[in-house]
Amino acid sequence: MNDHHKTFIAFVKLGGFLRDYCNLQQSVDPWSKKLDEAVALAKHKNGWFTSENVLHALQNWGELLTEEQLSAWLGEYDLNQNRPKTVALILAGNIPLVGFHDFLSVLITGNRALVKLSSNDDVLLSFIGEYLIHIEASLEPKIRFEKERLQNFDAVIATGSNNTSRYFEHYFGKGPNIIRKNRNSVAVLTGNESEAQLKALGEDIFRYYGLGCRSVSKVFVPKDYDFDLLFKSLYAYADIIDHKKYANNYDYNKAVYLMSDFNILDNGFLILKEDQGYASPIASLFYERYDSTAELKNRLENEREQLQCIVSEGFYPTETGFGKTQKPSLPDYADDIDTVDFLLKT
Template identity: 50%
Template sequence: MNLQQRINAFDALGTFLSQFSRKEIAQKKNIPHNDLFFDGFRHQMKLAGEHNNWFTEENILYAIEGWSQSLTEAKLNKWLKGYATLTTLSTNFAKADSDAAEKADSQKTVAVIMAGNIPLVGFHDFLSVLITGHNFVGKQSSNDKHLLPFLAKYLEYVEPAFKGRIAFTEEKLPEHDAVIATGSDNTARYFEYYFGKKPNIIRKNRNSVAVLTGKETQEELEALGEDVFRYFGLGCRNVSKLYVPEDYDFDAFFKAMYPWHTMMDKAKYANNYDYNKAVYLMSLFDLLENGFLMLKEDESYGSPIATLFYEKYSAPEALAEKLSADNEKIQCVVSSHFRESDITTIPFGKTQQPELHDYADGVDTIEFLTTI
């Protein structure tokens, strides 16, 4: 199986996923194996939501929409064309397919330990391992275990050469050659202990921040609401902290957040809001709040659900220095008017729409996988 065959298979998977969107779920014609998989995937979506109440249908479909738009032949080719070693590796794997002895040396088995904070959060690692020609063994979080194995089965039907190269386990990981693991700062210590002797990518806690200048339009602030509230703020790409000028007036910000007031209709979100508010009030912290979102002045990056931390700044240059120094704690910086040369920013509303080359923690997964 060469690189183009793998790209074609994921392109077909993207076409299958295009049937599922927030606008409508509608079965299309001329999609391979649709009679076997369409209703089954709807059922898996239902199971995912029942098993994890944070996984609402809207958020599951939002994640699916993103992947259906990314998994096209054009976008996959654009993503991969910059990796010269990938073409060589693909050629070696193709030769190895017809030679068992070579195959053992060429293809590696990569264990991927996934987080479960948002739907399909481990899909990029799944894609990266398989697109580079390696074998995939996944250990999923119990919070997100329904969707990906079903899509893997679809991929095997589209491209039978994937059979035997994809596995999932809930037990001890089988023998493997390299590891990609995502977790908290605490679990990362365990990962480093157990997997430190093998080639690895070990990801820790990261949070995203937004830098406001006071020049934002109402439309930009409304787009920021998507960065804050999508997936209930549970993703590392969700904005969990604001940086604002010393004299910043939050009225426009709160007005722009209002369309998300229906978050309080979700029991788990409302319970977190009530609990965190009670804790803050008993601790006599000063809060700004609007009935569904609290703002607390705090130097930390990771804020609880229904809360945004904020910090004031006076000099953009000093703030840029701070963000650069804390680079390993930050996933994304969101802004439209913060222009500092050392800081790469993302436009408002785009944190949960990463491109294929937007690697978690800034570590190039494809480069890693082509050199193990």
């Protein structure tokens, strides 16, 4: 069995382990108990990483890491053209396991991963690395987590903010790289959405407390849009306000908006503010009214580099369905940059 196949099988086994872990009500084997401890520690270190959200991330990856889905994804590439290299991964930490796709892509194409974890998410991927080495010893020299300065690498994939991207470009811009900046996701509503669709949109807005680049932070609505149905549909998520960090952000942002005399709509757990920007603060959702769908399409096309997902139905060619932003498939590359293609051609 060659190394490519060994790594492939290791990730299939990881998928099975994650599915079993999420589906079983109690942990019975030593590795499940270790994952229990990792989930608890991740929550302790980062108050946004609730057990529910961590399990959501683990469940998603468990569903994707099957022999069928991995084969379909990788079948589009010739992995034999890869020249084994060390790839430095500088990962974000805004949502649980946000850097796992890069980690998977590097290893499954036959490369070595030199990983710099975010202090906000430094538990879960460490556990996964340990588990992979446990089930496939040949991965041990290919997985390294580095706490000090990154050295001796051939390519870089770095994810951060618009500010950190300038730092990344300065230090890593001379070699092969993918450097990601801030992006946001939006939804385009027509007023004809069903209550079920709008409730599903709540998943796109509230999952991970809106901290992901795939989280919907803004909605575009027609000129005469009535927000009553949207508020009614989103009420299913009202208990999000019970989370202390979220509630603190809600209270703070509401106070700032009221003191600034902004016109806001408020339902007790979400603030809607009319704003031309994309990046709404936590517990807030920007909205903007549009006259012409053609003009809006043109604008979104021109500003595509600022956007990760566009949620709609029958509006945009590469749209994401309602409730689907936080369930990307394996070929759904961040910033629409094909990571596997980059790795194979570098």
